Amino acid sequence: MNSSSQPFAAPEAPALLLAKQAAKVSMIGSRAFLLEAPGEFDLAAQRRIWALCNTLQASSEIEELVPGMTNLLVVLKATPYEPDEFAQRLHAAWAVAEEIGRAGRLIEIPTCYGGEPAIDLPAICDYSGLSAAEVIRRHHSATYTVFTVASAPGFGYLGGLDPAIYMPRKKVPSLNMAKGLVTIGGLQSGVAVLTGPNGWNALGAAQMPMFDPYAEVPATLAPGDTVRFLPERIEL
């Protein structure tokens, strides 16, 4: 994505080219809008989503902002009479959103790799052509960023996976995967927060609690946090 070239290109650029760079805005029901960033799925796009989120935070007509993976769900307090007008305002806010970093914390997650919980480690080895030791090394050598917390209470989508250990999600989710499993889903990693069906691939397990509804801040991870997995034990 090359957003910085847009202001220069704007006066003469063919409409089609500009349209390609614009975000996509659509409605979900009567008072929610989804803005999807154009271009690559990368940290730069996510940083612009965070910036947009910050800009919109102050708006009195907005009830809830839910950042996803390079997209943002905006839930209004009331059903808009002119939804197109609001969509235009979202486009305008996106156009001026600059990448921002988030003053995230460093969260270190002690992890036991391999062994019984690592039910998908052989499949990851097959897919990548790497040894189990190498898959694990690459997983804990990387520095991850929490892109968003979504899907299940406290579940952080972690970007920054080494592409060499990319592993597609399962077509049919495994039933009853345990809470705490350290998993890979596509180019992302994450720690399962619930025991149940799960389509991601497990290569280890962590004890750190990710969600406590009684805590003042219920979710351990927040968007923009940096995550590292600390190999506590490696069982091969």
Add this chain to the structure above:
Amino acid sequence: MIEIIASGPLNTVQDLGRLGYRNIGVATAGAMDTVALRVGNLLLGNPASSAGIEIQTFAFKVRFTRTLAIALTGADCNARLDGRPLLPWWACTVQAGQELELNFPRQGARGYLCVSGGIDVPLLMGSRSTSLRGNFGGLEGRTLAAGDALACVDTPLPALPAGGIGVTPPSAALPEHFPIDSDGTLLLRAIPGGEYHLFQADAERFWAQSWKISPQSNRTGYRLSGPAIQPETAVEMRSYGLVPGIVQVPPAGEPIIQMSDANTAGGYPKIAGVIEVDLWRLGQAPIGSKIRLVKADTRDAIRAEQALDAYLGDVGRLIAPLARA
């Protein structure tokens, strides 16, 4: 106190939902038919945020351990108080020792039992709703079972008339705003979603054909069965935040409508979104019943919202003199 004597497997304590935590992955939960819960609380003079019991599996039987006022709304569950029939959409006073029984509904899917003061379970992240997926909220984060005892918030009893008081259900009071097809098919208004255009040839059929609510339907979502619809090209979407009412189409081509316990994020293409003001009606659509989706816009939604607000206002005015008595 309310003692649960018998309960089907999936009955829970619910309020209007846990709002504002989707950004940490927490579903709103909350009543599937929020209008029924609202009316129940209104009839008792409770705050709108009070929790009640959502009953969707039967039989359900409770014993009251002290004098209370109760309201029954939502599906007509052939209720009996000490064996004597109670009308649906009705509020009355009950005495210590009396037993209330609710049975499989003649119409609708979910009954609501509200009590004066509301069900007293801890307020957790702004709500008393049961989050079944996260195992928190409501009563110990779980469904109700025989032997459970639920406390009620201590509050003065509303001065209900001796025989009780009832209201016309919203579906009967507002048929022109919440229409049903001549063959009984529930008509639900929906606004086209982000991937609507990808369904080109099948989009017309999405609106035209009726869909049956499949047995794989619950508080999380309704799976619709009918001739499949497919996008012209397969789409791979990045995980996005969603709200109840979203109509997604998984690869098999049978749509799913996410409901109160929906995941906060998803990745299937979204063909449409049911307008929020129609969701309470979907919450009352039983498994096996038929629905049809009707293309709408936000102006249609606003008109229906205004009609519903006026109805709730009328219920409030009916009850206001009793609270002062």
